[in-house]
Amino acid sequence: MHTIAVTRPHWQTESDDRALAAAARDGDRSAYAVLIARYRGMAFAYSLAALGNREEAEDAAQDAFVQAYSAMPRFDPNRAEWAAWFMRIVRNRCRDGLRRRKTRRPAEMPLEIMDEAPGPEAVTMADDRRRVLMQAVAALPEAQRVPLLLHYAGGKTRVEIAHALGVPESTIIGRLAGGLKTLRRRFGGEGLI
Amino acid sequence: MNLVCTCVRRRLAALAASGADIEPTSWLARHLAACSDCSRERRALASLAGHLSSARLPEPDEQAFAAAVWQKVDALPAPIHRAAWWQSPGLLAAAAGACALALWMAREPAGVGVAAPPHGPVSTARAGGAAGTVASISPASRPKADLLTTPPPAPVPQAKKPATSGSRAPVIPKLRPGLNPATARPRRMLASAGSATAGSTVAWSDWGSYYEQKGDYRSAAYAYGMAHSEKRDPTTAFAYGRASEASGDLASAMDRYAAVLEQDGG
Numbered sequence: 001m002h003t004i005a006v007t008r009p010h011w012q013t014e015s016d017d018r019a020l021a022a023a024a025r026d027g028d029r030s031a032y033a034v035l036i037a038r039y040r041g042m043a044f045a046y047s048l049a050a051l052g053n054r055e056e057a058e059d060a061a062q063d064a065f066v067q068a069y070s071a072m073p074r075f076d077p078n079r080a081e082w083a084a085w086f087m088r089i090v091r092n093r094c095r096d097g098l099r100r101r102k103t104r105r106p107a108e109m110p111l112e113i114m115d116e117a118p119g120p121e122a123v124t125m126a127d128d129r130r131r132v133l134m135q136a137v138a139a140l141p142e143a144q145r146v147p148l149l150l151h152y153a154g155g156k157t158r159v160e161i162a163h164a165l166g167v168p169e170s171t172i173i174g175r176l177a178g179g180l181k182t183l184r185r186r187f188g189g190e191g192l193i
Numbered sequence: 194m195n196l197v198c199t200c201v202r203r204r205l206a207a208l209a210a211s212g213a214d215i216e217p218t219s220w221l222a223r224h225l226a227a228c229s230d231c232s233r234e235r236r237a238l239a240s241l242a243g244h245l246s247s248a249r250l251p252e253p254d255e256q257a258f259a260a261a262v263w264q265k266v267d268a269l270p271a272p273i274h275r276a277a278w279w280q281s282p283g284l285l286a287a288a289a290g291a292c293a294l295a296l297w298m299a300r301e302p303a304g305v306g307v308a309a310p311p312h313g314p315v316s317t318a319r320a321g322g323a324a325g326t327v328a329s330i331s332p333a334s335r336p337k338a339d340l341l342t343t344p345p346p347a348p349v350p351q352a353k354k355p356a357t358s359g360s361r362a363p364v365i366p367k368l369r370p371g372l373n374p375a376t377a378r379p380r381r382m383l384a385s386a387g388s389a390t391a392g393s394t395v396a397w398s399d400w401g402s403y404y405e406q407k408g409d410y411r412s413a414a415y416a417y418g419m420a421h422s423e424k425r426d427p428t429t430a431f432a433y434g435r436a437s438e439a440s441g442d443l444a445s446a447m448d449r450y451a452a453v454l455e456q457d458g459g
Contacts, residue, residue, distance in 0.1 A: 062261050063265070065266075066266050173207060176209075180241060180242065
C-alpha cells in the first residue's frame with residue numbers, strides 16, 4: 001500500500017500524478033483525494049465553460065471524479081497520463097450534459113459566469129456592458145468559448161488549457177485569437193470596447 | 194486599410210492571444226507606430242482581453258466538493274467480481290465438449306476412406322442372378338499396385354452429350370476442378386502403398402473406388418471404365434455400371450450390367 005502525504009506543493013509534476021494514480025488504483029483514498037484537490041479547479045472550470053451552469057458544472061465535475069475512481073482498476077499509469085485520461089472523462093461528461101440538454105449553447109451563462117467579487121476592471125465596467133460581453137462570449141462556438149473563458153476568466157495558462165483539451169498549444173492560441181477577433185467584430189461599431 | 198494593415202491585424206489577434214510582446218525594432222512595431230488604425234485596433238484588443246480577464250470563474254468549495262465526490266463514490270454499488278470464463282467449471286466443460294465435438298466432426302469419417310480395392314476372390318452370386326461385388330478384403334489380399342507410382346487419372350474434358358448406344362465409348366467424365374489426384378490420394382491408399390506392387394488395373398479400380406467413396410460418381414465411372422477396358426472382368430464391369438448408374442448415366446449403366454450378365458452367362 002502506498003502512503004502519500006496529502007499536503008503537497010501546487011507545482012507537482014507528472015511523475016507525482018503517476019504515483020498518485022497508481023496508489024489510488026491500489027485503493028489509497030488519500031492519494032485520490034490529492035488528485036481531486038489538484039484537478040478540481042480545472043475540471044469545474046472546464047465544465048462551467050462548456051455547460052454555463054454552475055450546478056450542472058459541479059455535478060459534471062463530481063461525476064467525472066466518481067467515474068474515474070470506479071475506472072481506476074483499468075487505468076495503467078505507465079501507459080497513459082492521468083491528467084489527460086481524467087480530462088477526457090470530464091469532456092465526455094460535459095458532452096453528455098449538453099446532449100441531454102438538447103442544445104449546445106448555454107443560455108444562462110452570462111449571469112453565472114461572473115463571480116460575486118469581480119476584478120478591479122470589472123468594477124468600472126457597467127453591468128449592462130458586462131452582461132452584453134458575456135452574452136457575446138456565450139454565443140461563441142464552444143471551441144472558442146471554452147479556451148477564452150479558461151484563459152481570461154479562469155486564469156489557466158495556454159499550456160494547461162491545451163493539456164485539458166487534449167490539443168496542441170498552438171491550437172489554443174489560434175482559438176483564442178479567433179475568439180478575440182469575433183468579439184472585436186461584434187463590438188467594433190458599438191463603442192463597447 | 195491596405196494589404197499590410199490586413200496582415201498586421203491578423204497578427205495582432207494572435208499576439209494578443211499568445212501574450213507575446215512586439216519587438217520594438219520589428220516591422221510590426223514600425224507599422225503600428227505609423228498606422229493609427231492598426232494601433233487603435235491593438236488597443237481595442239488589449240482592452241477586450243482586459244475586460245474578459247475581469248470576469249472570474251467561480252470555484253467550488255473545496256471541502257464540499259470533495260465530500261460530494263466521496264459520497265457519490267461510497268454510493269456506488271460494490272463491484273461484482275466476475276471470474277474469468279475458464280474459472281467457471283460449467284463453461285470450461287462446455288468448451289471442452291465443443292472442442293471434442295469439433296475434433297470428432299473434423300476427423301475423416303470411417304466410410305470416406307477408400308477401402309482396399311476389390312481383389313482376389315469376388316463373390317458374384319446375388320439374389321436374382323445379378324452380379325455383385327462383395328470383396329473380401331484381408332491384409333493378404335491387399336492390392337499389389339504401387340499406388341504412389343501409379344499415374345493418377347488426368348483431368349479430361351466434360352462430355353457434352355452422353356452417348357446412349359451400347360457400343361459407345363465410355364463416358365469421359367471431368368474430374369473435379371482443383372482436385373489434384375496426385376495429392377488427393379486417400380490416406381489409406383498411401384498407407385498401403387508400401388506393400389503394393391505394380392498393376393494398372395488395380396490402380397484404376399482403386400481410383401474408381403476412391404471417387405465412389407468421395408461421391409464423385411462420374412469420375413468413378415470413368416476410372417472403372419478405364420479399369421474395365423484394360424481387364425474385362427465382371428467385377429470391374431459391375432462397378433462401372435454401378436458408378437454410371439449413380440452418376441445418372443442409366444444407359445451406360447444398363448450396357449455395363451448387360452455385359453456382366455453376358456459374361457456370367459458365357
